[in-house]
Amino acid sequence: MKIALVTSEFPPMNQAAAARIGPWADALSDRGHEVLILTSKEAGGTGDSRIKASRRGVPSNQSGLLSRFWQEFLLGRELVASLKRLPNDLDCVVITSPPFFMASMCCRAAFEMGVPFVFDVRDRYPDVLFQLGVLRPGGIIGRCLSYFERKIYQKARLVTTVTKSLQGHLSELTDADKVLHIPNGFDESLFSTDLLNTPKREKFTVVYHGRFSRLHDVEALRRTTLEVQLRKAEVRFLIIGPIPNSIREKDWGNTEFHGETPRKDIPGLLAPCHLGISLMKTNRATTVAFPAKVFEYLGAGLPVLASPEGEMTQILQSQDVGIVFSQPEPVAMTEALINLANDHPTYDRLSANVRAIRLEMDRRMSATRFVESLENLFLKKGARGSN
Known part of the structure; x- marks a missing residue:
């Protein structure tokens, strides 16, 4: 054809x-x-x-x-x-x-x-x-x-x-x-199994990868970074992708910005992190969505924190590969992040479950x-x- x-x-x-x-x-x-x-x-x-x-x-x-x-x-x-x-x-x-x-x-x-x-x-x-x-x-x-x-x-x-x-x-x-x-x-030719052996960053790092669209709850993410900083928790954030100056100039707490990155370099940036994050505004359009970035987090071996409630969170919850919230709640999400960073058995269980299912998502x-x-x-x- x-x-x-x-x-x-x-x-x-x-x-x-x-x-x-x-x-x-x-x-x-x-x-x-x-x-x-x-x-x-x-x-x-x-x-x-x-x-x-x-x-x-x-x-x-x-x-x-x-x-x-x-x-x-x-x-x-x-x-x-x-x-x-x-x-x-x-x-x-x-x-x-x-x-x-x-x-x-x-x-x-x-x-x-x-x-x-x-x-x-x-x-x-x-x-x-x-x-x-x-x-x-x-x-x-x-x-x-x-x-x-x-x-x-x-x-x-x-x-x-x-x-x-x-x-x-x-x-x-x-x-x-x-x-x-x-x-x-995720693309297995980029997100190979070798990524699973990548050493993790010294401090527990939560990563956001991709652009901010109108559907993403950017403010909930920013408020979560500030809440983590306020509690002096040993948790850091990494944002990979282009950020409008009007957003980046705000206070983002302990956040590292990596900017626009060639696609071939994305897996190597994700794999050393501990957790991927995807927060979307709560409406009918987002409850039926499953952002591509979430698959790539899983491809890099990362559990995921996600919101709002919908098809994406149902799958993450049923497979026990992440932490889900019915809607973005910065205080509650901060508590969950701090708890996970200090709860090694739970983090290891989530990570093992990601490894078990990731090839099904090629x-x-x-x-x-x-x-x-x-x-x-x-x-x-x-x-x-x-x-």
């Missing part, structure tokens, strides 16, 4: 879209399919002949709503143009969202070209914007985006998503048989399942053009 993958990010970029789509592209290539990757300018210049990079960059999640939509429109317009320039023998287009507005433009283009498309939902938009109070469902923009969403699900040949909860929600909006759960995971297993699903769907006679 000849398949185009449309994504705002692609390896070696650090973002969630890159971590998800990269293994899919490799799995498709490994099985003999021709893969073309349409993406932003940041993913260009790597020497990967499959990549057709745009002149436009990744839309910033720190921008205001109108600015963000404009950035998505500009990137989407270029990706649509690139899509239309591809040979007319494409078997399908795989489009991942967010960015939702960019993705919706590409879905429409694929439909108009008569090429079947697969829509991958990592976060459900515009529902995320409704939950955050950024848009009103009944407003003009909210109604338009909801209309785009419904049409995409109707026209897609396959809809994939990251959690079982989201699969259930999306199945209520379209034919349930075409909604497939393809979980995230992203390559999910990538293989995704490719097999595409082959079953599109290698059937007459699959192309049946949008």
Whole structure:
């Protein structure tokens, strides 16, 4: 098959879209399919002949709503143009969202070209914007985006998503048989078993890895660092990733900032730490989420402290690989961190459980399942053009 993958990010970029789509592209290539990757300018210049990079960059999640939509429109317009320039023998287009507005433009283009498309939902938009109070469902923009969403699900040949909860929600909006759960995971080629033998830092270290989006409870994390400092506990924090100056300039207690880091270096920074942390705001969108960073914590052998209550915390709790909270509570989380830092038997038990389950979360297993699903769907006679 000849398949185009449309994504705002692609390896070696650090973002969630890159971590998800990269293994899919490799799995498709490994099985003999021709893969073309349409993406932003940041993913260009790597020497990967499959990549057709745009002149436009990744839309910033720190921008205001109108600015963000404009950035998505500009990137989407270029990706649509690139899509239309591809040979007319494409078997399908795989489009991942967010960015939702960019993705919706590409879905429409694929439909108009008569090429079947697969829509991958990592976060459900515009529902995320409704939950955050950024848009009103009944407003003009909210109604338009909801209309785009419904049409995409109707026209897609396959809809994939990251959690079982989201699969259930999306199945209520379209034919349930075409909604497939393809979980995230960590990349074993980066997060090798050798990481488990990495010596730990001298002081108990809690690490946050990735960007801060509107869904993350940045203030709860900061208040936890201050509460730990106030109690003079032997606990330190490490934040890996780009931080807006307006956030970094605040008081973060005993926190070390590592800034933007090449993806290949992330595992080596995570492994010496003791615990990964993922705090999200409490709303419907986050209760069905399972951030990619949590899989990478587990891949590095780290137990996880996570909130709010939802599919992610249910899995962490059932596997006994972390500490979970129904909602971010800095004082309670501080007490839990201090207790864990001093309770070596409990920490050793959590760590052992992480080691026991981590290989089940290798992203390559999910990538293989995704490719097999595409082959079953599109290698059937007459699959192309049946949008």
